[in-house]
Amino acid sequence: MRQMLTAAAIATFPLLQPMIANADDAIKQAVEARHGYYAMLSMNMSTLAGMAKGDVAYDEAAASRAAANIEALTHYDLPGLFVEGSASGQVEGSAAKAEIWTDMDDFKAKFAGLVEAAAGAAEAVKGGQDQVGPVVGKLGAACKACHDSYREKS
Numbered sequence: 001m002r003q004m005l006t007a008a009a010i011a012t013f014p015l016l017q018p019m020i021a022n023a024d025d026a027i028k029q030a031v032e033a034r035h036g037y038y039a040m041l042s043m044n045m046s047t048l049a050g051m052a053k054g055d056v057a058y059d060e061a062a063a064s065r066a067a068a069n070i071e072a073l074t075h076y077d078l079p080g081l082f083v084e085g086s087a088s089g090q091v092e093g094s095a096a097k098a099e100i101w102t103d104m105d106d107f108k109a110k111f112a113g114l115v116e117a118a119a120g121a122a123e124a125v126k127g128g129q130d131q132v133g134p135v136v137g138k139l140g141a142a143c144k145a146c147h148d149s150y151r152e153k154s
């Protein structure tokens, strides 16, 4: 009965269908999800970097919002998206080095480095254009520390 109800629910709500994935799809979805995650990080970093360099006029509210977005993203369990079988060479589109899975504790420590760099960023970028550079520097160093070890160079 329960199964029939589930089948009926799935038939009634086609939107649920993509969520019912087989293992291969689950891996592809994890890779897509982390690419989406990084795209969001990048977008907000670009906003901050542009203001730090002076390419974009400093706008306190916009800077704080971008930094808050990055801070919020660091509350998401990014390492959880690095599922088994999703290293580069194992699935199309992945640039994740195999070392992530052999050094998972260190990979998580690199993510913790980003969490720490982002903490308080939304406040730290307030008060003027010269506040933005140091935050961008701290965040950028945390991105680079992880990429240097765990991201394939393209």
Ligand code: HEC
Residues within 6 Å of the ligand: 031, 034, 035, 036, 038, 039, 041, 042, 045, 093, 094, 095, 096, 097, 107, 108, 110, 111, 114, 139, 140, 142, 143, 144, 146, 147, 150, 151, 152
């Ligand atoms: C804990 C490790 C880690 C941290 C911290 C990290 N990255 Fe990455 N990043 C990776 C890995 C691994 C990949 C490759 C993922 C893949 O291809 O599945 C990647 C890929 C990317 C990509 C390419 C995504 C794509 O669509 O191919 C961008 C852009 C990116 N990171 C931006 C950033 C920015 C900006 C930061 C800092 C604000 C950051 N990353 C912090 C590990 C990290």
